[in-house]
Amino acid sequence: MDMQKGTPQDHEIVLSVEDLTVGFGSKVILDQLSLDVRRGEILGFVGASGTGKSVLMRTVLRLLPRRSGTIRILGQDYDQLSEAERTALDMRLGVLFQHGALFSSLTVKENIQLPMREYLDLPQKLMDELAHLKIALTGLAPDAADKYPSELSGGMIKRAALARALALDPDLVFLDEPTSGLDPIGAAEFDELIAQLRDTLGLTVYMVTHDLDSLFSVCDRIAVLGKKRVLVEGTVEDMLAFDDPWVQSYFRGKRARSIVRTEDARP
Amino acid sequence: MNSTALPAASLTTQPLDGGMGERIVLSGAWRNTSLPPVLGAVDELGQRAGGQRLELDFTDVDQIDTSGAWVLKQMMVSAADRGCEVRTRGMTPAMKELIGALPDRLEAVRASAGAKRTLFQRLFEPIGRTVYDFWEDSISAMNILGAAVRGAQLKFGRHSGLSPAAVVNQMDNMGVRAVPIIMLMSFLIGAIIAQQGAFQLRYFGAEIFVVDLVGILQLREVGVLLTAIMIAGRSGSAITAEIGSMKMREEVDALLVMGLNPVGVLIFPRLAALAVVLPLLTIVANFAALFGAAVVAFTYSGITFEVFLTRLHQAVAFSTIIAGMVKAPFMALVIGVVAAVEGLKVGGSAESLGKQVTASVVKSIFVVILMDGLFAMFYASIGF
Numbered sequence: 001m002d003m004q005k006g007t008p009q010d011h012e013i014v015l016s017v018e019d020l021t022v023g024f025g026s027k028v029i030l031d032q033l034s035l036d037v038r039r040g041e042i043l044g045f046v047g048a049s050g051t052g053k054s055v056l057m058r059t060v061l062r063l064l065p066r067r068s069g070t071i072r073i074l075g076q077d078y079d080q081l082s083e084a085e086r087t088a089l090d091m092r093l094g095v096l097f098q099h100g101a102l103f104s105s106l107t108v109k110e111n112i113q114l115p116m117r118e119y120l121d122l123p124q125k126l127m128d129e130l131a132h133l134k135i136a137l138t139g140l141a142p143d144a145a146d147k148y149p150s151e152l153s154g155g156m157i158k159r160a161a162l163a164r165a166l167a168l169d170p171d172l173v174f175l176d177e178p179t180s181g182l183d184p185i186g187a188a189e190f191d192e193l194i195a196q197l198r199d200t201l202g203l204t205v206y207m208v209t210h211d212l213d214s215l216f217s218v219c220d221r222i223a224v225l226g227k228k229r230v231l232v233e234g235t236v237e238d239m240l241a242f243d244d245p246w247v248q249s250y251f252r253g254k255r256a257r258s259i260v261r262t263e264d265a266r267p
Numbered sequence: 268m269n270s271t272a273l274p275a276a277s278l279t280t281q282p283l284d285g286g287m288g289e290r291i292v293l294s295g296a297w298r299n300t301s302l303p304p305v306l307g308a309v310d311e312l313g314q315r316a317g318g319q320r321l322e323l324d325f326t327d328v329d330q331i332d333t334s335g336a337w338v339l340k341q342m343m344v345s346a347a348d349r350g351c352e353v354r355t356r357g358m359t360p361a362m363k364e365l366i367g368a369l370p371d372r373l374e375a376v377r378a379s380a381g382a383k384r385t386l387f388q389r390l391f392e393p394i395g396r397t398v399y400d401f402w403e404d405s406i407s408a409m410n411i412l413g414a415a416v417r418g419a420q421l422k423f424g425r426h427s428g429l430s431p432a433a434v435v436n437q438m439d440n441m442g443v444r445a446v447p448i449i450m451l452m453s454f455l456i457g458a459i460i461a462q463q464g465a466f467q468l469r470y471f472g473a474e475i476f477v478v479d480l481v482g483i484l485q486l487r488e489v490g491v492l493l494t495a496i497m498i499a500g501r502s503g504s505a506i507t508a509e510i511g512s513m514k515m516r517e518e519v520d521a522l523l524v525m526g527l528n529p530v531g532v533l534i535f536p537r538l539a540a541l542a543v544v545l546p547l548l549t550i551v552a553n554f555a556a557l558f559g560a561a562v563v564a565f566t567y568s569g570i571t572f573e574v575f576l577t578r579l580h581q582a583v584a585f586s587t588i589i590a591g592m593v594k595a596p597f598m599a600l601v602i603g604v605v606a607a608v609e610g611l612k613v614g615g616s617a618e619s620l621g622k623q624v625t626a627s628v629v630k631s632i633f634v635v636i637l638m639d640g641l642f643a644m645f646y647a648s649i650g651f
Contacts, residue, residue, distance in 0.1 A: 091300070105618035121303045122334070129341075130299075130334055132373045137333075142373070150615025169299055169332035200368040201333065202361055 012039040013075075014172050014204045015060065020069030022052070022059050029055050031228035033069070037172070042198055042205040044215045047225030048246060053208045054098075056225065057174055061095060074171060091119055094165030098176040100157040102149040108135065108160045109145040115167045134163040139193055155186045159193075166197070175207040179214055187211060191218045212255060224250075274329060275301045278308060288320030288351070294327035297335025306338070313342045321346045326357030336366045344371050404630075407611070408604045414530035415538050433536035434543075441502040441537075442544030448501075449494055449548050450555040456493060457485060457556025461563040474568040478575055479582035481560040486583060486591045490553045492639050495598040498545055499631040503606040506537050507627035510610030511620045519611070530607075538603040545599035546592055553591075590651055594642050598635050605631040 015037040022030040029052040037043050047053045058064045060071055062078060070077055076089055102111050112131040116122065122130070135145055138159040149157060158178060165173055178194065179187035191211075195218045198205055209215060215222055216236055223233040224247055232242045239251045274295040281290050291312065295301065323339065331339075343353045358366070384392075464477040510533055513519050522529045557579070564570040570578075609627035613620050645651075 104616035116299070120299050122299065123306065126306070126334070126338070129373060130337060133333060133337055133369065136370055136373065137368075148616060166333075169334065196368075200365050202365075 013037070014039045014073070015206065016072045017056075017060065018070050018072075020056075020059065020071065021067040022055055022064065023067055028228060030059070033225075033229045035223060035230050035233070037204060037206055039171075039204050040198070040202060041220040042194065042207060042218055044219030044222045045206065045208045045225065046210065046215065046222065046250065051225045052228070053225055054176065057176060057206070057208055061093070061174065087119075091115075091168050092171045094168070094170035094173040096158070096161050096165045096173070096175045096178055098180065100149065100161040102157060102161055102164065104149050107146050107148055108140070108152070108163070111149070111160065112164050112167045115164070119168060131163075131167075134166055135160075137197065138163040138166070139189070154181045155183075155190075158182065158190065162193075166201070169201065170203070172204045172206065175205060175209075177208055177210065179209065179211045184213070187213065188217070194218060276305045276335065278305055278312075280312070283320055283322060288322070290322040290324060292324045292327065293339070294329075296329045297331040297339070299332055299334040302334055302338065309338050309342055313345050320352045320354070322354045322356060324356045325359075325362060328357075328362070331362055331365065333365070333369070336362070336369055340366055340369050340371070404608055407608045411530055411534055411604050411607050412600070414528065415535045430536070433532075434539050437536050437540035438544050440505075441498065441540055442548060445498065445501055445544075445548060446551055449497055449552050452493065452497060453490065453552035453555040454559035456489060457481060457559035458563045460484060460489070460556075461560035462567060465564060465568045469568070475570065475574070475578055477560070477564055477568065478570070478578040481557065481564075482579050482583045483587055485556045485560070486553055486587050488591065488639065488643070490556060491549045491591045491594050491598065492635070494549045494552045495545060495595070495602065495635045496632050498541070498548065498599075499602045499606075499635060500628055502541065503602045503631045504624050504628050506603065506606035507610040507613075507624045508620065510534070510607060511613030511623055514611060514613045515615060515620065529611075534603070534607045537607070538600060541599040541603045542596045545602075546595035549592060549595045553588075586651060590642075590646055594639065598638060601634050601638060602631045605634060 013036050015035075017033060017035040020030055020033045021028065033056065035056075045053055045056075055064060059066050060073070070079075073089060074092060076085070078086060078089065081089065102108070103114070106114065109128070109131045112134055113127050116127050116130065120127075132142065132145060135142065140156060140159045140163065144152065144156060144160065149160070152160060158181075162175075162178070165175075175194070179190050182190060191214045194205060194207070197203055207214070207219065209219075221233060221235060222239055224231045224239070224242075224244075226244070226246055231244055232238065232247060234242075236251070239247060242248075276293070276295045276297045278294070279292050281292065282288075283290050321343070323343065343355075347353050461477055461481045464480040465474055468474050468476055468480070510519070513533070519529050519533070522532055561570075561572055561575045564575055565572065606627045609623040609630070613623050
């Protein structure tokens with residue numbers, strides 16, 4: 001989350017994936033995949049179940065090994081960094097896992113403070129304030145701070161996990177299905193929250209999602225994964241114009257049509 | 268871009284032109300990593316800065332994140348509270364948006380430390396709690412035992428017999444796979460008892476009685492006791508962890524909703540398998556221990572295997588073996604029931620899983636030893 005002088009639209013590439021190949025055993029999941037994410041944008045990532053969206057995200061986060069290809073995050077290639085530089089790079093990434101992955105034995109506040117304690121040299125009072133600030137920013141009630149994850153509802157877990165992902169003020173945030181399991185109103189609020197945080201904190205957001213509403217309402221660009229690589233990336237209009245049966249049925253299906261129609265009807 | 272090369276946050280103060288206040292010139296990166304050096308100065312300024320006017324100059328600020336913005340916002344808010352006029356200069360739109368988005372003050376949420384408790388309460392509350400826990404444990408243990416006895420895989424009215432596959436699978440896990448470690452352990456225990464016994468009995472010239480010693484001790488007490496302790500550590504913990512993690516992921520609830528009794532589906536096969544397997548393992552353990560004793564008796568005291576067997580035949584009555592074996596199924600039930608009770612107590616967190624597994628092993632070992640003592644008293648009073 002850099003408030004660097006200069007507009008966010010200067011098309012700096014924050015995450016670049018080149019010729020990435022990932023496979024398990026004899027099975028190739030991603031083949032020569034390339035993808036760019038620009039600073040300040042919200043990139044929505046879609047694809048049929050089982051095409052490797054999660055594999056790609058986990059590979060970028062180095063939770064899975066890759067066969068070939070380079071991944072540059074914030075202009076840096078992880079393989080060429082020293083231990084200290086890797087840590088510095090890790091601090092600038094935030095991840096919201098699909099099921100929250102909050103530490104169940106810590107309260108929400110302690111969850112948020114864990115990376116702060118580990119990496120920052122701030123007094124406890126300021127860390128407390130910052131934790132409460134993140135809780136407020138993500139729209140959680142203040143009394144959620146001292147609750148344990150098992151006492152939270154699904155939507156609150158997502159928000160708490162987002163607050164933890166934002167604990168160190170990252171530049172790049174990975175969201176894995178952030179609105180899955182939320183009711184439409186909660187999901188819309190969450191979308192708005194992400195857009196708002198992008199604007200205020202200057203985040204770049206990489207969002208894996210199946211939620212058509214999120215794709216249409218907050219995503220600046222959409223990338224579609226299929227046939228082991230990125231089939232197409234671009235705006236909603238590009239998706240609608242792209243000639244591929246899966247993309248067509250996804251963006252022109254019954255569920256999508258109603259959204260497109262209401263979007264068009266808006267002044 | 269490289270955060271290792273970030274210029275640290277810094278600030279300087281200068282009097283404002285009119286002399287009515289102060290200007291604070293901020294520079295560097297106000298990010299969470301580069302913030303600590305200025306925190307003291309910011310605190311101090313927050314207490315007194317201003318006078319009538321305070322001007323913050325952001326022109327030289329390279330980067331700012333929420334922590335930097337928060338610290339500055341706090342300073343501005345506290346100055347404004349003192350009636351000071353606060354102005355800013357040179358903010359980029361992004362900075363303005365960030366600082367504007369932060370709340371003025373946080374709703375102070377302090378965990379209420381709870382009413383102060385008296386010494387009496389602090390002293391006796393844990394004791395009372397322990398007694399209640401013990402009572403609840405016994406109730407749920409009886410509950411599980413009862414449900415297991417009432418019906419093998421009782422599916423709420425719809426009786427379909429127990430599933431042999433589940434029981435056999437558990438027997439494989441808890442029994443067959445435990446054979447090597449049980450044999451090795453018992454072999455060593457038998458050997459150690461025989462060695463120590465032989466050394467002591469040598470003073471009386473009664474080395475041959477080491478056979479009586481090992482035979483009776485192993486077959487009546489040590490064999491079944493150590494096997495049960497081993498199984499409590501090995502399988503009791505596994506049962507608690509399995510049932511506990513199923514409880515955590517709502518799998519137990521899923522069974523309930525399907526109309527299946529968790530005790531029948533999850534616990535009964537394990538209990539049944541344990542009750543079959545523990546006596547069998549005890550027999551294996553006894554053979555291994557006697558073999559170990561025979562080897563040691565031969566090496567240290569020159570008692571040949573033939574002599575050993577003959578003496579053993581005279582020393583050990585059939586009732587001795589029965590006295591030991593009878594205890595095995597009871598211990599199996601105790602281990603299984605304690606493990607299941609603790610497993611079902613697991614709550615939502617990973618921490619509670621660890622806690623219950625520990626409790627399961629500790630409690631089942633304790634109860635197994637206690638039970639062995641009760642059996643010894645019982646046998647003594649009926650002269651068995």
